[in-house]
Amino acid sequence: MSQIPYESAAYEASSVEGCYWTATCAAPDCPPLEGEAQAEAVVVGAGYTGLSAALHLARAGMDVAVLDRHGPGWGASGRNGGFACIGGSKLDRGQMVRAYGAEARAEWVRAEREAIGTVERLAGELGIGIDRHSDGEAMLAHSARAMADIRADAGPAGAEYGVRAEVLEPESLAERGLSAAGMHGGLRLPVGFGLNPRKYVTGLARGCLAAGVRIHGNSAVARIVREGGAYLIQTPSGRLRARRLVLATNGYASDDLPDWMRARFLPVQSSVLVTRPITAEERQAQGWTSDLMAYDSRHLLHYFRMLPEGRFLFGMRGGIRWTPAAHRKIRAQMRADFEAMFPAWTSVETPFFWSGLANLTRRLVPHVGPVGDWPDSVVAFGYHGNGVAMASWSGLQAAKLLLGEAHGLPGFVMAAPKRFELGRARRLALAGAYVWYGLLDRR
Ligand SMILES: Cc1cc2nc3c(=O)[nH]c(=O)nc-3n(C[C@H](O)[C@H](O)[C@H](O)COP(=O)(O)OP(=O)(O)OC[C@H]3O[C@@H](n4cnc5c(N)ncnc54)[C@H](O)[C@@H]3O)c2cc1C
Numbered sequence: 054m055s056q057i058p059y060e061s062a063a064y065e066a067s068s069v070e071g072c073y074w075t076a077t078c079a080a081p082d083c084p085p086l087e088g089e090a091q092a093e094a095v096v097v098g099a100g101y102t103g104l105s106a107a108l109h110l111a112r113a114g115m116d117v118a119v120l121d122r123h124g125p126g127w128g129a130s131g132r133n134g135g136f137a138c139i140g141g142s143k144l145d146r147g148q149m150v151r152a153y154g155a156e157a158r159a160e161w162v163r164a165e166r167e168a169i170g171t172v173e174r175l176a177g178e179l180g181i182g183i184d185r186h187s188d189g190e191a192m193l194a195h196s197a198r199a200m201a202d203i204r205a206d207a208g209p210a211g212a213e214y215g216v217r218a219e220v221l222e223p224e225s226l227a228e229r230g231l232s233a234a235g236m237h238g239g240l241r242l243p244v245g246f247g248l249n250p251r252k253y254v255t256g257l258a259r260g261c262l263a264a265g266v267r268i269h270g271n272s273a274v275a276r277i278v279r280e281g282g283a284y285l286i287q288t289p290s291g292r293l294r295a296r297r298l299v300l301a302t303n304g305y306a307s308d309d310l311p312d313w314m315r316a317r318f319l320p321v322q323s324s325v326l327v328t329r330p331i332t333a334e335e336r337q338a339q340g341w342t343s344d345l346m347a348y349d350s351r352h353l354l355h356y357f358r359m360l361p362e363g364r365f366l367f368g369m370r371g372g373i374r375w376t377p378a379a380h381r382k383i384r385a386q387m388r389a390d391f392e393a394m395f396p397a398w399t400s401v402e403t404p405f406f407w408s409g410l411a412n413l414t415r416r417l418v419p420h421v422g423p424v425g426d427w428p429d430s431v432v433a434f435g436y437h438g439n440g441v442a443m444a445s446w447s448g449l450q451a452a453k454l455l456l457g458e459a460h461g462l463p464g465f466v467m468a469a470p471k472r473f474e475l476g477r478a479r480r481l482a483l484a485g486a487y488v489w490y491g492l493l494d495r496r
Pocket residue numbers: 097098099100101102103120121122123124125126127128129130131132133134135136137138272273274275301302303304305306307310322323324325368407408409410411412433434436437438439440441442443444
């Protein structure tokens with residue numbers, strides 16, 4: 054395999070084993086690319102980014118081929134927490150305004166809102182049953198200090214998103230069915246919703262196929278070269294020539310596909326537990342009866358929601374290595390955190406556990422722009438663990454860029470991402486960052 058930042062097991066078909074969503078819907082049949090082929094546009098990566106781009110290009114009348122190492126939704130798009138929410142950057146409001154100015158911040162907030170609207174629109178247009186629930190999301194304060202910040206920020210946050218942000222006083226958590234141990238209150242922002250991520254990505258793939266897109270699974274792209282004014286794409290069993298290129302590999306990208314990508318991204322693991330169905334009595338006993346999706350205010354946050362089918366999903370950052378031992382360790386840590394936050398559920402089993410790769414950039418903002426100086430090319434990545442909505446929107450913007458249409462990309466999203474230090478060993482820096490943020494979270 055080409056130059057990948059993690060152990061090769063992270064990129065194998067089996068890395069999605071244990072994922073609860075896999076059994077909830079069947080993937081369409083996508084045969085590998087065989088022999089010589091042509092298309093007007095080629096998209097590498099069949100997650101939300103690639104499929105959203107492909108759909109828009111096909112609707113504009115273009116002949117599009119999508120190539121994926123495994124198949125639609127095999128990457129993060131088929132195995133995430135299903136929060137269709139605001140986010141995509143790790144910069145908070147103050148940091149973004151200081152770095153890029155108030156106008157750029159306003160453009161970003163517009164993009165976040167449009168991103169959620171994109172998911173809603175695509176699911177509606179394509180008739181995808183996404184198991185939608187949750188009117189917005191709640192952030193629960195893990196400390197008195199975090200609650201003080203929430204009180205101070207509720208007004209500006211609501212004003213920025215054009216909604217009423219609701220402060221959840223500590224004593225109201227129980228009556229709202231949002232009781233988790235150690236929480237000091239919270240904030241509900243009525244923006245976003247929960248969905249089944251695999252149903253959504255599979256629906257996008259079926260929508261692409263219906264629009265005439267060719268999707269090839271088991272077609273890992275080994276090389277992309279420019280030749281005779283076109284892109285020549287090499288897979289194990291085929292070769293495809295196309296004038297336009299969309300690179301949509303996000304956390305599963307390689308440092309040499311093409312060389313311009315080297316160290317411009319940092320994949321990070323996120324991991325998820327899903328319980329067996331929780332009975333009504335068990336929900337009452339814990340005091341968690343709400344369908345609101347939620348996360349806590351830690352830097353190393355936990356995200357959780359009661360699924361419509363009555364199972365509870367609980368996620369957090371994953372390990373630094375992709376090995377069985379590292380996964381055993383993170384699974385035990387997650388189980389301990391789950392029991393600490395939901396003590397009435399210590400006897401509720403969590404039969405499903407899996408991990409996947411999300412992606413960061415050095416400036417902590419997503420990137421959508423050309424692949425270096427390659428003409429008619431776009432790459433989109435780096436949603437910082439919040440890509441259900443932002444990747445769907447970025448794929449659409451990528452298509453607009455290629456088509457020369459008006460787009461809504463803030464300038465800082467289009468600026469070429471800086472490289473991380475440490476080259477291919479860059480993920481090792483995460484160890485120090487996790488210790489540091491863990492210490493901050495004790496305050
Ligand atoms: C465990 C987990 C939980 C998450 N929870 C949430 C959440 O609740 N809400 C939220 O908004 N975001 C969440 N995210 C992030 C979100 O899932 C991602 O940002 C989003 O799915 C990115 O979509 P994508 O299409 O860009 O990339 P991906 O879905 O990762 O797709 C990339 C694709 O590229 C393919 N590929 C890579 N290299 C090649 C190659 N050489 N040749 C061919 N194909 C290739 C891969 O096979 C893969 O299918 C989570 C992520 C993880 C891992």
